[in-house]
Amino acid sequence: xxxxxxxxxxxxxxxxxxxxxxxxxxxxxxxxxxxxxxxxxxxxxxxxxxxxxxxxxxxxxxxxxxxxxxxxxxxxxxxxxxxxxxxxxxxxxxxxxxxxxxxxxxxxxxxxxxxxxxxxxxxxxxxxxxxxxxxxxxxxxxxxxxxxxxxxxxxxxxxxxxxxxxxxxxxxxxxxxxxxxxxxxxxxxxxxxxxxxxxxxxxxxxxxxxxxxxxxxxxxxxxxxxxxxxxxxxxxxxxxxxxxxxxxxxxxxxxxxxxxxxxxxxxxxxxxxxxxxxxxxxxxxxxxxxxxxxxxxxxxxxxxxxxxxxxxxxxxxxx
Amino acid sequence: xxxxxxxxxxxxxxxxxxxxxxxxxxxxxxxxxxxxxxxxxxxxxxxxxxxxxxxxxxxxxxxxxxxxxxxxxxxxxxxxxxxxxxxxxxxxxxxxxxxxxxxxxxxxxxxxxxxxxxxxxxxxxxxxxxxxxxxxxxxxxxxxxxxxxxxxxxxxxxxxxxxxxxxxxxxxxxxxxxxxxxxxxxxxxxxxxxxxxxxxxxxxxxxxxxxxxxxxxxxxxxxxxxxxxxxx
Numbered sequence: 118x119x120x121x122x123x124x125x126x127x128x129x130x131x132x133x134x135x136x137x138x139x140x141x142x143x144x145x146x147x148x149x150x151x152x153x154x155x156x157x158x159x160x161x162x163x164x165x166x167x168x169x170x171x172x173x174x175x176x177x178x179x180x181x182x183x184x185x186x187x188x189x190x191x192x193x194x195x196x197x198x199x200x201x202x203x204x205x206x207x208x209x210x211x212x213x214x215x216x217x218x219x220x221x222x223x224x225x226x227x228x229x230x231x232x233x234x235x236x237x238x239x240x241x242x243x244x245x246x247x248x249x250x251x252x253x254x255x256x257x258x259x260x261x262x263x264x265x266x267x268x269x270x271x272x273x274x275x276x277x278x279x280x281x282x283x284x285x286x287x288x289x290x291x292x293x294x295x296x297x298x299x300x301x302x303x304x305x306x307x308x309x310x311x312x313x314x315x316x317x318x319x320x321x322x323x324x325x326x327x328x329x330x331x332x333x334x335x336x337x338x339x340x341x342x343x344x345x346x347x348x349x350x351x352x353x354x355x356x357x358x359x360x361x362x363x364x365x366x367x368x369x370x371x372x373x374x375x376x377x378x379x380x381x382x383x384x385x386x387x388x389x390x391x392x393x394x395x396x397x398x399x400x401x402x403x404x405x406x407x408x409x410x411x412x413x414x415x416x417x418x419x420x421x422x423x424x425x426x427x428x429x430x431x432x433x434x435x436x
Numbered sequence: 437x438x439x440x441x442x443x444x445x446x447x448x449x450x451x452x453x454x455x456x457x458x459x460x461x462x463x464x465x466x467x468x469x470x471x472x473x474x475x476x477x478x479x480x481x482x483x484x485x486x487x488x489x490x491x492x493x494x495x496x497x498x499x500x501x502x503x504x505x506x507x508x509x510x511x512x513x514x515x516x517x518x519x520x521x522x523x524x525x526x527x528x529x530x531x532x533x534x535x536x537x538x539x540x541x542x543x544x545x546x547x548x549x550x551x552x553x554x555x556x557x558x559x560x561x562x563x564x565x566x567x568x569x570x571x572x573x574x575x576x577x578x579x580x581x582x583x584x585x586x587x588x589x590x591x592x593x594x595x596x597x598x599x600x601x602x603x604x605x606x607x608x609x610x611x612x613x614x615x616x617x618x619x620x621x622x623x624x625x626x627x628x629x630x631x632x633x634x635x636x637x638x639x640x641x642x643x644x645x646x647x648x649x650x651x652x653x654x655x656x657x658x659x660x661x662x663x664x665x666x667x668x
Contacts, residue, residue, distance in 0.1 A: 136544035136545070136546065137544065139544075139546075139547075140541070140544060143541070337525070337527070338527050338529075340525075341525050341527060341538075342538065342542060343511070343514075344485065344487075344514065344519055344525075345514065345515075345519070345538060345539045345542060345586070345587075346511045346512065346514040346515035346517075346539065346542055346543065347511060347542045348508070348511045348512075348542075349508075349511075351511075351542055434487075435487050436487065
């Protein structure tokens with residue numbers, strides 16, 4: 118008897134690859150069947166995963182909205198020039214034309230003292246008090262819109278040049294608060310990144326632990342299948358697919374949680390919009406975001422089960 | 437089929453389960469291993485089934501050295517063996533058919549082939565009508581027959597049985613042993629560990645008797661009968 122005798126006994130499959138794919142499909146369905154048969158455990162596990170992932174998901178959505186709103190500010194950064202009170206109307210208009218011709222200036226707008234007073238009287242509700250004043254306390258104002266291409270440095274330079282003009286009393290660039298806002302957003306972004314990493318680790322642990330318990334529950338089955346010639350890959354497969362299902366379902370639940378939260382917020386926000394006469398629109402997950410969320414939670418499921426399987430499956434050997 | 441050359445097995449606890457055992461079981465032979473509990477019967481079977489490795493000496497299965505077989509080759513070698521356990525080790529969460537079909541699924545047979553062979557194996561042990569039952573609903577003898585069907589469904593070259601009749605009454609035990617004899621008659625090599633001496637006497641098969649890890653009786657001794665069943 119030669120060694121070939123052992124190898125002679127090939128399975129009677131016409132196609133090894135199709136048998137392999139078939140087992141993948143069987144594992145996929147088998148693991149889904151197990152999930153279906155143990156609904157309580159499954160619902161608890163995937164809900165915990167869903168809640169865990171909904172936090173970074175929600176933060177992400179929040180930041181996305183803040184980003185969109187602050188983007189509007191970014192494109193509308195402008196310099197306000199408040200002229201000396203003794204500047205005449207003619208001087209002021211001449212100055213406006215001069216500034217309009219300067220480098221890095223996209224447009225200018227002149228608001229006369231009278232106009233300012235009129236606007237103030239109309240909008241502030243202090244009309245009667247204004248009337249008691251003997252003279253107009255408001256200066257001529259020139260609003261300077263820097264060019265689209267101007268970066269922070271150029272805009273600062275422009276500001277300094279404008280400030281240096283004798284007619285200008287105050288040149289005010291509204292970027293300081295904007296820079297603060299951007300810094301805060303940056304901090305928030307990094308915090309979200311940290312939170313995301315931590316919660317991803319939590320999901321790995323949750324899934325890893327669930328799969329570990331699953332392996333323990335099926336200890337006997339693993340021993341028996343090893344004894345009748347199952348390869349490690351064969352035994353591993355249903356557990357890995359189990360992790361994939363947990364991840365996938367958990368991802369869908371986290372998406373649902375975030376969407377429900379979004380719906381809950383969108384009502385009051387609409388009213389806020391009306392009150393502020395603004396046209397802020399709340400952004401929800403795009404299709405791309407949805408795919409990324411589901412794909413990453415599925416991958417987390419696979420990775421978590423892989424860790425559990427690598428740690429625990431090889432330790433189970435028949436004795 | 438099986439060759440042991442001066443095999444010694446010492447467990448980590450220091451217990452010596454087999455001491456300097458040499459034997460040879462040829463293709464198509466059937467033999468019994470007897471001896472008291474703790475004599476080393478199970479250890480001998482475990483070495484053949486690649487569950488344990490010899491501490492010293494060489495164990496060969498089909499001329500393949502089992503001492504230093506890489507881990508990833510173990511499953512493929514085990515597919516040549518059908519193992520029957522005293523407590524039959526059925527999976528209670530699935531019906532009889534699924535239990536018996538498991539070795540074929542592991543080896544990647546097509547579903548039609550699996551159904552055909554599984555039914556044939558169940559028919560052979562007389563349990564075709566129970567294919568949809570759950571193992572828990574079967575009697576002890578029936579469960580053991582399901583275990584046998586699972587061990588033979590993939591037509592192994594070698595059948596190992598560890599106390600297969602340990603929990604059964606004499607009539608059922610005889611039935612079970614007869615199934616092994618039938619398989620042996622169609623060419624399967626069979627090695628059965630049992631302490632049921634009366635039953636073994638009835639069957640008149642070669643015997644290996646172990647006592648405290650030593651082989652004290654070996655009916656398979658080939659020194660003077662070179663050409664026994666199916667050798668070379």
